[in-house]
Amino acid sequence: xxxxxxxxxxxxxxxxxxxxxxxxxxxxxxxxxxxxxxxxxxxxxxxxxxxxxxxxxxxxxxxxxxxxxxxxxxxxxxxxxxxxxxxxxxxxxxxxxxxxxxxxxxxxxxxxxxxxxxxxxxxxxxxxxxxxxxxxxxxxxxxxxxxxxxxxxxxxxxxxxxxxxxxxxxxxxxxxxxxxxxxxxxxxxxxxxxxxxxxxxxxxxxxxxxxxxxxxxxxxxxxxxxxxxxxxxxxxxxxxxxxxxxxxxxxxxxxxxxxxxxxxxxxxxxxxxxxxxxxxxxxxxxxxxxxxxxxxxxxxxxxxxxxxxxxxxxxxxxxxxxxxxxxxxxxxxxxxxxxxxxxxxxxxxxxxxxxxxxxxxxxxxxxxxxxxxxxxxxxxxxxxxxxxxxxxxxxxxxxxxxxxxxxxxxxxxxxxxxxxxxxxxxxxxxxxxxxxxxxxxxxxxxxxxxxxxxxxxxxxxxxxxxxxxxxx
Numbered sequence: 001x002x003x004x005x006x007x008x009x010x011x012x013x014x015x016x017x018x019x020x021x022x023x024x025x026x027x028x029x030x031x032x033x034x035x036x037x038x039x040x041x042x043x044x045x046x047x048x049x050x051x052x053x054x055x056x057x058x059x060x061x062x063x064x065x066x067x068x069x070x071x072x073x074x075x076x077x078x079x080x081x082x083x084x085x086x087x088x089x090x091x092x093x094x095x096x097x098x099x100x101x102x103x104x105x106x107x108x109x110x111x112x113x114x115x116x117x118x119x120x121x122x123x124x125x126x127x128x129x130x131x132x133x134x135x136x137x138x139x140x141x142x143x144x145x146x147x148x149x150x151x152x153x154x155x156x157x158x159x160x161x162x163x164x165x166x167x168x169x170x171x172x173x174x175x176x177x178x179x180x181x182x183x184x185x186x187x188x189x190x191x192x193x194x195x196x197x198x199x200x201x202x203x204x205x206x207x208x209x210x211x212x213x214x215x216x217x218x219x220x221x222x223x224x225x226x227x228x229x230x231x232x233x234x235x236x237x238x239x240x241x242x243x244x245x246x247x248x249x250x251x252x253x254x255x256x257x258x259x260x261x262x263x264x265x266x267x268x269x270x271x272x273x274x275x276x277x278x279x280x281x282x283x284x285x286x287x288x289x290x291x292x293x294x295x296x297x298x299x300x301x302x303x304x305x306x307x308x309x310x311x312x313x314x315x316x317x318x319x320x321x322x323x324x325x326x327x328x329x330x331x332x333x334x335x336x337x338x339x340x341x342x343x344x345x346x347x348x349x350x351x352x353x354x355x356x357x358x359x360x361x362x363x364x365x366x367x368x369x370x371x372x373x374x375x376x377x378x379x380x381x382x383x384x385x386x387x388x389x390x391x392x393x394x395x396x397x398x399x400x401x402x403x404x405x406x407x408x409x410x411x412x413x414x415x416x417x418x419x420x421x422x423x424x425x426x427x428x429x430x431x432x433x434x435x436x437x438x439x440x441x442x443x444x445x446x447x448x449x450x451x452x453x454x455x456x457x458x459x460x461x462x463x464x465x466x467x468x469x470x471x472x
Contacts, residue, residue, distance in 0.1 A: 318378025
């Protein structure tokens with residue numbers, strides 16, 4: 001235990017590591033009667049920062065489970081006649097039909113909270129394009145639960161990872177600590193939407209009388225997989241707040257992060273929104289927006305069929321320019337944008353800036369049930385247009401959300417500059433199941449201290465809100 005604490009402390013630059021212990025509640029993988037055991041183990045998966053090696057051949061069954069009949073009334077769905085549940089791992093989302101995956105995704109959130117990133121179309125685009133695959137360190141290990149009629153009752157997007165890139169919940173210091181301690185952190189299991197820091201359900205379940213039981217079985221299956229693979233850990237990043245709370249009861253450590261979101265208070269226009277701002281902030285935004293026309297730039301919002309192949313080819317160049325400047329490598333391939341657009345249709349909104357007939361910048365957004373999700377931005381290499389980033393990513397998104405009567409805009413990770421443009425800090429969540437007891441205690445203590453500091457920072461940021469005191 002002392003060695004683990006010393007390793008974490010040495011690896012992390014955080015000033016608030018300590019030694020408070022965490023007594024994780026033990027989750028039994030035999031909570032429900034099972035007719036077969038998980039019949040495999042893993043000696044090695046892959047090693048190295050980005051490149052994956054060939055995995056050991058596996059029996060992909062996670063067992064058969066018995067369901068208890070529910071006494072709930074008013075639900076006549078045929079799924080409730082089921083009594084058995086078979087859980088297995090699939091190595092590609094293509095092994096699950098789009099209709100059945102999307103039925104789970106939609107039921108998990110509800111139509112009003114529809115999340116486009118959890119659809120079969122988006123996730124399959126990542127795999128089909130070679131963006132989130134074994135060769136890039138994202139080996140799909142999705143968990144699927146079917147009844148005896150082969151109907152899918154629940155799914156979990158899950159990946160076996162050889163690195164921590166593309167996650168936006170940072171655990172590199174944890175990996176360093178494991179190495180210092182003489183243990184191996186990678187591979188690890190990760191439930192998330194690759195390269196996408198967007199909150200949403202991660203355990204996607206059909207709305208039946210067995211919903212709570214299926215949830216518990218799927219969580220137990222994830223834990224069982226973690227144990228059988230003998231990987232260091234299982235991480236669930238950007239889950240819903242409800243899932244975050246439930247997973248604490250299953251022995252997961254809780255972590256809190258922060259993003260900046262814009263809230264629509266029934267605004268009828270952009271000017272209506274500006275009237276809620278303090279005068280100095282309102283003036284600054286108007287000045288920034290005026291710079292667009294003075295640079296002979298034209299802004300357009302393109303949706304669905306309006307976005308042509310040439311737009312995606314050019315946007316990919318913008319994306320590559322951004323990643324070359326920021327990260328050094330691009331996570332997404334050119335094919336991803338074409339595949340995703342063909343599958344997502346009107347859920348895609350591309351904001352573009354034109355100078356004459358030339359496309360000079362763009363911002364990719366996806367439209368959900370009540371949210372506009374800002375994702376990626378880019379412009380021509382070595383081009384500089386003052387305030388264009390703010391216009392394309394923030395102000396155009398606000399105008400679109402008002403036009404579509406959406407509740408909020410999620411503008412992605414990081415960026416305190418968003419506050420003065422109407423995007424205020426909100427908490428985000430992640431859950432972590434650490435197999436090593438000593439590390440689990442130390443990381444638990446770190447997370448408690450990190451959370452206290454984050455809550456203090458969020459309080460200070462809210463005090464610098466650009467809105468009037470009496471604004472909604």
